[in-house]
Structure formats: C-alpha cells, structure tokens
Amino acid sequence: MHLTYWKEKLVQIQRQKNFPIWCFLFLLISGYTLFLTSTVWYPENQDYVAPTKYYEQHQVGVYQISVTDWKYSKKDHAMQIIFEKQNREILDEKLYFGAMERTGGELEVKAVLDEPDYLILRIENIPENWKEISLRVGNTENEDSMKKFYTNVNRVEETKKLALKDEKGYLMDRLLAQKRQADQELEEIQKKITKLLQENEDLSKKEEEIKAKTYLTQAEQKKGEETLIRAENQILINQETIEHLEEEAVEKENDIDSLKMKIDELK
Structure with a gap:
C-alpha cells in the first residue's frame, strides 16, 4: 500500500515538473517556427543588394x-x-x-x-x-x-x-536631377585639380631642398639628380592633366549654365 502511494505521488510530482518545461518547449518551438516562416521579419543587419548607382549605363x-x-x-x-x-x-x-x-x-x-x-x-x-x-x-x-x-x-x-505632376513638372524634376549631377561632377573635377596643384607645389619644394644641399658624396649627388628628373617629369604630367581638367570644368560650367536657363524658363 505504501509503495502504491509513493508511486502515485511520484507521478504527480513528475507531472507538475514537466508541465512548465513542456510549455516552455512549446513556446520556444512555436516562436522559432514563426521566425523562420515569417515574410515580414528581417534583422537590422540584413544584407541588401547594392543600390543602383546614378548615371551608371x-x-x-x-x-x-x-x-x-x-x-x-x-x-x-x-x-x-x-x-x-x-x-x-x-x-x-x-x-x-x-x-x-x-x-x-x-x-x-x-x-x-x-x-x-x-x-x-x-x-x-x-x-x-x-x-x-x-x-x-x-x-x-x-x-x-x-x-x-x-x-x-x-x-x-x-x-x-x-x-x-503634369509634363512640365516632371521635366523640371529631370532638369534638377541633371543639374545636381553636373554640380557633383564639377566639384569632383575641382577636387582633382586642387590635389594636383598641391602635389606640384610639394614636388617643387622637394626640388628646392635637393638643390640646396651641399657637400654631397658622388652617390648622393647622383641620387639627387635622378630625383630631380622624376620630380620635373611628374610636374609636367600633372600640369598637362590640370589643363585637361580645366577644359572639362569649363564645359561642365557651360552645361550647368544651360540647365539653369532651362530651369528658369520652366518656372
């Protein structure tokens, strides 16, 4: 009789302990299933396809x-x-x-x-x-x-x-987008020119430093002469590039002026 009593007691205790565990497992599995099958949930660090670049053909x-x-x-x-x-x-x-x-x-x-x-x-x-x-x-x-x-x-x-919008309104949007792109391109050209001008200034200073050195060994003198030649060649290359970029800048400024006129006509 005592054995039967304790067996029944043990079953009751096991049921009491397992009940919350089974509830927890049920909720865990249900939540995980919902996560995997959901069509609207995406983590914040989800990888996206790279956005299409403007003016890419x-x-x-x-x-x-x-x-x-x-x-x-x-x-x-x-x-x-x-x-x-x-x-x-x-x-x-x-x-x-x-x-x-x-x-x-x-x-x-x-x-x-x-x-x-x-x-x-x-x-x-x-x-x-x-x-x-x-x-x-x-x-x-x-x-x-x-x-x-x-x-x-x-x-x-x-x-x-x-x-x-009407056709005029959409044309305005197009012209504004073109002008924005032209402004950005002009800014990039000007940055390149500024960088090359600074590089030429630095190269010229380097040339002056080399020319100012005295009491050089034959090896040092030879190395200095080679550096001067490379610096002078690079200055010439940069200057040609600057002239080409300045021509591009003028063309871009003309494009921007033309776009401004078209925009003003639509207003």
Whole structure:
C-alpha cells in the first residue's frame, strides 16, 4: 500500500515538473517556427543588394539607360525614378516594367512620362515596413531578361511629398536631377585639380631642398639628380592633366549654365 502511494505521488510530482518545461518547449518551438516562416521579419543587419548607382549605363533593348534620380515619400507611399535614355538604333521600342518589395511581393509601377530621351516611373502602395525594392525594366515581359535596379530603406533618398505632376513638372524634376549631377561632377573635377596643384607645389619644394644641399658624396649627388628628373617629369604630367581638367570644368560650367536657363524658363 505504501509503495502504491509513493508511486502515485511520484507521478504527480513528475507531472507538475514537466508541465512548465513542456510549455516552455512549446513556446520556444512555436516562436522559432514563426521566425523562420515569417515574410515580414528581417534583422537590422540584413544584407541588401547594392543600390543602383546614378548615371551608371545599362543596356535594355535598343536603349542605354541610367538612373538619375530615385526618391521615396513615406507620406505618399510612393517612389519616383528618373531614367535617361539613349537609343542607338533608328526605331524606338516599348519598355515593360515591374517592381517587387522583398518582404511584400509585387508592387504597382507605371510610367508617368515616357519620352524618347528620358523615362519617369512611379511605384505606388509601398508598405510602411518595406526593406528593399527591385525595379525591373525590359523590352519584353519576360522577367528573366529584364534589367534589375535596386534601392533599400537605408540608402534611398527621402522626400516629404511625391505628388502627381503634369509634363512640365516632371521635366523640371529631370532638369534638377541633371543639374545636381553636373554640380557633383564639377566639384569632383575641382577636387582633382586642387590635389594636383598641391602635389606640384610639394614636388617643387622637394626640388628646392635637393638643390640646396651641399657637400654631397658622388652617390648622393647622383641620387639627387635622378630625383630631380622624376620630380620635373611628374610636374609636367600633372600640369598637362590640370589643363585637361580645366577644359572639362569649363564645359561642365557651360552645361550647368544651360540647365539653369532651362530651369528658369520652366518656372
């Protein structure tokens, strides 16, 4: 009788101890399963495809196209993407578009303006918790042959509003994007010129230091002469590069002035 009593007691204790353990395991497995099957959860350090670079050329059918502007409005749940187009052939082709958000599936995309030399697309109904968007452009509806362009939540340029516009408004957006790029390119040219001018100044100082040295051994004198020759050659090379860059800067400044005039005419 005592043995039966203790057996029953032991069963009760085991049940009491196992119950919370089984509950814990159930919750752990359920949570892990939810994590693996969820379509909306992505860790903060999730790797993204590198965003498409502005003015990087891509072949799509008969066109060379490049993204010049990609903006996102959280308020409007929309994106606007501007492409420059160059047709190397005689006849134009129809282009097809598609967009996908990595956690939310297909998105609505349409061409709000499609001109021979530029294209403006609009993606709508973007979910608030979006992570990364792949935009597809091609000369057929076959997704495998379409060119993909990317942006993600960490790198996209945000703007307060992306209202629908008329042709004049979209042309203004295009010109502003072109001017911004031209301004950046001019700044890069000026930085290169400044760097080369500084290098030539440093080389000239080095030449003066070498020439000022006295009581040199024959080996030291020979080494100094070789250094002077290399420095002088590098100064000449740099000067030629500077002159070429200055010509580029003038051309870029003319482009910027022309864009400013077009922008002013549209205002």
